[in-house]
């Protein structure tokens with residue numbers, strides 16, 4: 086009896102030793118010992134910055150998406166261009182990503198509290214979660230332990246999906262990063278907060294195609310409203326544009342409700358209604374905000390796992406490699 090008990094214990098030990106996460110794998114408790122104040126420092130910084138500038142939450146959420154889609158979640162989006170290299174942040178789709186200073190501020194405080202410990206990639210991931218929660222969206226536990234990259238190429242920013250993509254192109258772009266059709270529809274819900282410049286949706290409003298002046302998938306009155314916001318004059322305000330939904334500072338399911346009524350701002354939003362694979366997911370989230378929140382949190386964890394580096398450096402300054 087005693088022998089079989091010992092055998093069972095030994096077996097449990099062996100199984101545990103085999104399946105325990107490999108060293109450096111992402112972990113919810115990664116900084117529990119090495120930097121217990123990390124998440125609070127980041128939350129306080131993000132909260133203060135968002136109070137001061139309401140554009141911050143949407144910008145930080147978008148920053149996380151762009152960072153993870155290029156070279157994995159490795160903070161390559163934070164590196165500055167140098168004489169010999171134009172960095173990701175100066176590539177066309179990233180020009181409108183701003184608020185890098187918030188991550189830099191959090192990182193500065195982290196370097197004081199626990200030097201060379203918390204990676205910039207983890208700071209972006211935690212900040213993205215915090216802005217969602219602060220805007221009224223779900224909370225989730227962020228897995229941590231990413232290392233920072235040392236390469237950042239403007240040319241690679243063209244690998245981000247453009248707002249003109251149709252559903253098949255979007256599915257392909259997300260699948261290339263291990264994300265499912267559902268993840269794609271769910272993460273597109275990030276457009277429940279924030280703003281777009283005219284250039285990203287203007288082609289839908291005039292001379293759309295050979296047969297249609299206005300994109301026929303767009304609600305006609307909505308198109309007229311957007312046209313007024315984007316007058317075709319040479320002295321148009323460079324900040325002209327529109328909010329991505331009617332409650333753009335609140336993380337809710339209104340984005341999906343707008344798609345149901347033809348009021349998705351981008352082709353890439355509205356196309357989700359035009360395909361049976363994605364339509365049912367849009368309909369579900371439009372009626373069930375709880376389901377959207379639950380699945381958004383899960384999809385953000387998956388987004389945060391793309392191409393993570395488990396070895397490498399923890400950058401001391403977000404803008405320069407060590």
Ligand code: HEM
Pocket residue numbers: 142143144146147150181246247248249250255272273274275276278279280281282283284285329351353
């Ligand atoms: C599905 C493919 C996607 C496309 C084609 C796309 C495209 C765009 C475009 C064109 C803008 C407006 C940029 C501008 O004109 O200033 C934008 C804004 C934004 N995107 Fe996406 N996006 C996608 C997915 C995502 C995902 C997955 C997230 C986050 C989970 C996200 C979060 C945001 C946010 C928060 C904004 C507002 C930024 C601000 O207010 O500064 N997007 N997106």
